[in-house]
Amino acid sequence: MEFVIKISQFLLSLSLLIVLHELGHFIPAKLFKTRVEKFYLFFDIKFSLFKKKIGETVYGIGWLPLGGYVKIAGMIDESMDKEQMEQPPQPWEFRSKPSWQRLIIMLGGVTVNFILAYVIYVFASFAYGDTDTPVSSLKDGYWIESPLLKDLGLQTGDKVLKINDQKIVNDSDIAANLIKANSITVERNNEEKVIALPEDFLGQLSSRQTKTLFEPRIPFMVAEVADSSVNKSVDLKEGDIISAINGQELKYYDQVESLKKNITKGEDVQVVILRDGQTLTRTLKLSDKGEFGIRPGYDGKRFSEMGYFDVIKKEYTFGESFGAGWDKFTKTISSYGDQLKAIFTPSTGAYKGVGGFKAIFDIFPSVWSWQAFWMLTAFLSIMLGVLNLLPIPALDGGHVMFLLYEMISGRKPSEKFLEKAQMVGFFILIALVLFANGNDIFKAVFK
Incomplete structure (x- = not known):
């Protein structure tokens, strides 16, 4: 489907x-x-x-x-x-x-x-307005999952301050500025650090399987329990948030891997879940492969209400939408021009990321969204x-x-x-x- x-x-x-x-x-x-x-x-x-x-x-x-x-x-x-x-x-x-x-x-x-x-x-x-997240509202920084960013010295919890000399105000500013980036300034443990990016950063990124870069840190919300999961029969519902594992607080999904290191494969695990304002306990099992078999979900509005970050929506009158539309139009043309320039500059390696019809097909979401x-x-x-x-x-x-x-x-x-x-x-x-x-x-x- x-x-x-x-x-x-x-x-x-x-x-x-x-x-x-x-x-x-x-x-x-x-x-x-x-x-x-x-x-x-x-x-x-x-x-x-x-x-x-x-x-x-x-x-x-x-x-x-x-x-x-x-x-x-x-x-x-x-x-x-x-x-x-x-x-x-x-x-x-x-x-x-x-x-x-x-x-x-x-x-x-x-x-x-x-x-x-x-x-x-x-x-x-x-019709839709603009929705964005101020980076200042990400109290514990970003989740860094990309092996490339890790190799360059970035860590989960880093707060992005600047790309080159451009101050980053909103989450969407990061992707818009990465095309021409040669350095990223982050805040880590209340200190500023400048991470230098190689000239072929875009090429290296294109060569990696993991394309995710800076992801907001979110709780472990259940989206789906796989049919093959050892926890398929457990009473878990879509939207449940797992807040603790074996008595240890689980604030962010990115902490799951470190907590699993203390659990023997095949062992039962006691978890605390939040559901409809109630706190419940369930027993999960860690499979022989070290997996729970639970796909995490994302709900920006709910996470914002829980205080994980702010989601700011700006709405426009019909008259204001002409100016907002022009701003999006010019920024997109400028950004695409920067991409073409990088592609035709062999030293950036950006040509490795050039895609055809499958690449275009892949950018469409798997659920129907008129906005997208x-x-x-x-x-x-x-x-x-x-x-x-x-x-x-x-x-x-x-x-x-x-x-x-x-x-x-x-x-x-x-x-x-x-x-x-x-x-x-x-x-x-x-x-x-x-x-x-x-x-x-x-x-x-x-x-």
Whole structure:
């Protein structure tokens, strides 16, 4: 069921982004009386799942979900329709239109991507507001589970003060600043310590199985008892909080491992649980593998009410949501730009973290959440827009690059040159797709 929910969100988001991106090319093309021969969701190599001709355009759904396209008459694109290009230019063709019209047509897709992301951020701000945790409210610091952070000298209980010279106010500031981080300043035992990060920190992070970094310290709340657990028959309910093990206080879930060191495998364990304001005792067993077989849960609102940390929610009026949406939009573009810069700087090792369709699929939650869906769709829309602006022939950015050259120099590149450039760009794109999805396969098989 979890797979069905994830794949449904993934395909819905991807389809929405592709259709709207291509619509961004389609609308100005039609406004400038340019013939659009095809409008496709996904690629129709050899055959289509569905197609219908309306007017001069064939609308369809292909079988290969790697994107989509509009085929504009008289344009050198991924179709490489040389036969059409060998005919005399016709007034309804792309190549016959003024350069400024062609530029608007080519920029239409990414323009829609950016507008869509901004609109989503505006309505998300109005509908959901912003929720964050002030780092000052984490009285006992963060839970450091990542082996990489431990190797660098970070410890559970550290309070994050700064990343580089940027003061960290809210929990969300950490992820936003880690991309360019070369040092982290923490407070430990009332003393400040500066932890230096290696230049290839992002690369090392991508190479590790555990991607968790700074996690708020939370109590041991029961989410589920595994069917294979030795404690399956014990009276435990979802939401129970285990507050003591064998008479020793258990304030945080991260303390479980140290307490288990004093328990013999297979031994019975007395625990105290909190349930609906009552204190109860139960007997658990530690399995031969040293496990309780209990999956921990997370409830930020409840933990906040229990005093573990503060959760601050900021709500916006409809008017205020435009400013809040713009702030999210610009910060996301800036952050994604920093990611691309790191990826194209080999010394950072960030290229190791580049992922393909599986990586995108994995970011969607296993439970349906409209808030998460729309926020992820906005991010992916920005990602699609920025990537399409890269000056690679076969991408929108490549076409724009040649159009700007034409407008500045007054000379239009020859169709033969554009055909060769399109072919080079196509092979570059194939190489990038293979690299990104190859990374996914490598991580799945060897890690």
